[in-house]
Amino acid sequence: MANFELGNPKKAARLLSQILESQPTHSAQQTQKYLESRVPGKNVQETKPSWFSNYTRLCQGRRLPEERSGDPLRCYLDGKRHAYFTLAPLQVELVHLDPDINVYHGMLSSKQILSIFEEADKEEMVRSAVAGSGGEGTVRDLRVSQQTWLDYKSPVMNSVGRIIQFVSGFDMAGAEHMQVANYGVGGQYEPHPDYFEVNLPKNFEGDRISTSMFYLSDVEQGGYTVFTKLNVFLPPVKGALVMWHNLHRSLHVDARTLHAGCPVIVGSKRIGNIWMHSGYQEFRRPCNLTSDSYKSLAYRD
Numbered sequence: 001m002a003n004f005e006l007g008n009p010k011k012a013a014r015l016l017s018q019i020l021e022s023q024p025t026h027s028a029q030q031t032q033k034y035l036e037s038r039v040p041g042k043n044v045q046e047t048k049p050s051w052f053s054n055y056t057r058l059c060q061g062r063r064l065p066e067e068r069s070g071d072p073l074r075c076y077l078d079g080k081r082h083a084y085f086t087l088a089p090l091q092v093e094l095v096h097l098d099p100d101i102n103v104y105h106g107m108l109s110s111k112q113i114l115s116i117f118e119e120a121d122k123e124e125m126v127r128s129a130v131a132g133s134g135g136e137g138t139v140r141d142l143r144v145s146q147q148t149w150l151d152y153k154s155p156v157m158n159s160v161g162r163i164i165q166f167v168s169g170f171d172m173a174g175a176e177h178m179q180v181a182n183y184g185v186g187g188q189y190e191p192h193p194d195y196f197e198v199n200l201p202k203n204f205e206g207d208r209i210s211t212s213m214f215y216l217s218d219v220e221q222g223g224y225t226v227f228t229k230l231n232v233f234l235p236p237v238k239g240a241l242v243m244w245h246n247l248h249r250s251l252h253v254d255a256r257t258l259h260a261g262c263p264v265i266v267g268s269k270r271i272g273n274i275w276m277h278s279g280y281q282e283f284r285r286p287c288n289l290t291s292d293s294y295k296s297l298a299y300r301d
């Protein structure tokens, strides 16, 4: 019966006839009649996408061994990016090269984070949604968190805006408000890209060129951010900022940036996301003479 319902009527018929051959009066006769009067179910065997095993492994903090040698990844201090960082250089951790993923440590103090929470408390936290087929928000189990949005008017958010501008070099004219999200135990966001590619929001110019994500808490266990196609996992570190580009310089989407927020196992996780759009940034991140968008073609599912 289960085989029939799961879209395998031939197997169901074979098993039934085996039973009835050896025992013609078996109660399976009823089943045969029942099945003859029904349409078999659809074959719903779930095919897991290629990245799925990487996802669960990375969430446990286990990476595949690297193929390349002479790993260029490193940590360094950068006091030259902007005058703002002359006295307090950026503490940069380059966790992936091409596409670059950088973690900037110690970007927000506990006091600033508390002020952000105070601002967020003035707003209503709502269940996060994901874009549906027509671009409208829908609530799904693949994204379990609460969220709200903060503009850059309050003193603390003004500082946050300046940090993003000086670290990324982008014009804040293209920035969405900061999305403050809170994941409880079991909260997660399954692998997804941050770009839209289709159904671009009308109130911004262009797609999401970059993601800037602040960790606003540590997490006791779980809650890693993982890049399933790049073999990267990041344990949340309170006050750190993660930044990467979702688009190539040519503004084609970079499918290598598929990423996820792994389930929180113990504790809770709070983050602040700022997505920058590609409009107004043509002088900030100009195209190369030749496009490198071919690099991500093989990574499209």
Ligand SMILES: O=C(O)CCC(=O)C(=O)O
Pocket (backbone or CB within 6 Å): 189, 194, 223, 224, 225, 226, 259, 260, 261, 262, 271, 273
């Ligand atoms: O929670 C994380 O670590 C990732 C969150 C994320 O990817 C998002 O909100 O778009």
Ligand SMILES: [Fe+2]
Pocket (backbone or CB within 6 Å): 192, 193, 194, 259
């Ligand atoms: Fe994301």
